[in-house]
Amino acid sequence: xxxxxxxxxxxLRQIMSTELPxxxxxxxxxxxxxxxxxxxxxxEIDLARAMHDSxxxxxxxxxxxxxxxxxNIFENCYIQATGxxxxxxxx
Numbered sequence: 001x002x003x004x005x006x007x008x009x010x011x012l013r014q015i016m017s018t019e020l021p022x023x024x025x026x027x028x029x030x031x032x033x034x035x036x037x038x039x040x041x042x043x044e045i046d047l048a049r050a051m052h053d054s055x056x057x058x059x060x061x062x063x064x065x066x067x068x069x070x071x072n073i074f075e076n077c078y079i080q081a082t083g084x085x086x087x088x089x090x091x
Contacts, residue, residue: 008032008033008036011032012029012032012033015028015029015032016029023078023081023082027078027088030071030074031071031088031089034067034070034071037067038064038067038068041060041063041064041067042064044056044060045057045060045061045064048060071089074088075087075088075089
């Protein structure tokens with residue numbers, strides 16, 4: 001998946017043009033992009049497994065888990081910066 005195709009850029013523009021506070025725009029934009037990449041990567045993993053391509057499946061699994069880890073780091077930073085006690089995402 002191309003991370004910043006036209007649809008992605010348009011959706012990000014829409015998120016950033018809302019009247020939400022800047023931090024909320026950041027959270028929504030990051031969530032929108034990373035969720036799409038994770039979904040696309042899961043599809044690539046499923047395809048690789050169906051084709052018995054374990055090397056690609058492992059590479060894509062690492063990619064997906066790295067992105068999930070980045071989301072967790074972002075969430076922890078958000079909680080510390082805002083004092084929020086609510087998790088951003090269910091994973």
